[in-house]
Amino acid sequence: MLGKDMDIGEVVERSGLPASTLRYYEEKGLIRSTGRQGIRRLFDPDVVDQLALISLGRLAGFSLDEIGKMFTPSGPHVDRELLLEKAGEVEQTIRQLKVIAKGLLHAAQCPAPSHLECPKFQRMMRGAVKIQSEMRERR
Amino acid sequence: MLGKDMDIGEVVERSGLPASTLRYYEEKGLIRSTGRQGIRRLFDPDVVDQLALISLGRLAGFSLDEIGKMFTPSGPHVDRELLLEKAGEVEQTIRQLKVIAKGLLHAAQCPAPSHLECPKFQRMMRGAVKIQSEMRERR
DNA sequence: CTACAAGTTCAAGTTAACTTGAGGTCAAGC
């Protein structure tokens, strides 16, 4: 166990995140340092994976607080229902992003002056709008 | 043309966005009101579709400024290369979200005390990490 | 005609997620 902990500079390199962010995340309780060597933090190599997970979560639109609830086994157990719910949200997001990607690709080719005038584009958007209003109603 | 423009309350209803947001978007140049009736804004019904598009864009992780550049034909023509690039970004995001969704579903079922200890979970995350570091390198 | 609901403006406030800067600590190399 001794000797393989990393100091913050190494975590910065491996994660691509600035040191200030790592300190901030630690303060927020999203990651933990294993201890100190003098004044310097020491990190377990696993922290790099955790950071990747956090970045992915942010990408998925979760707040740091939500991520904390999902991945730190804060209580006696992780809330499985919450996880399922979040998985559903992500899947929903994926569906919408597919519409967007298609829309962007189309817009890049479409000769219509404004995309909002192109019937194909309009149809795609109408689909997305439908999804969105369904989402709104579910709240 | 006369008579079918909507006032802000109707847009609020149809879009689900608060009036303050609509005014803010107008100020930013993301949407336009067709004119005024006295002091009150009037909106073309199309604005509802535009708003849905904006919401989708935000969901995809674009800033309001980026959305402005992508969808308002500000200059003589829309920048097609930019659109293609953005489409690629969205597709990349979709790939990563799939990993997350899978991860969340797995985490909801996995009996391991901490997900970070589950080998299956670790493998999934490692895949995601790889994608992320590839992305970082591309900048 | 006047009351009211639904608009309006404009400045200031809010929240999340960081970043920056000033000033201090410490181990290592010369």
Add this chain to the structure above:
DNA sequence: GCTTGACCTCAAGTTAACTTGAACTTGTAG
């Protein structure tokens, strides 16, 4: 033993995207 570079703390600053509040305007219903 002194300088340097990598780290530290803590308070304050930043940015995006809105929201809130106070004070003003207007079309419409009674």
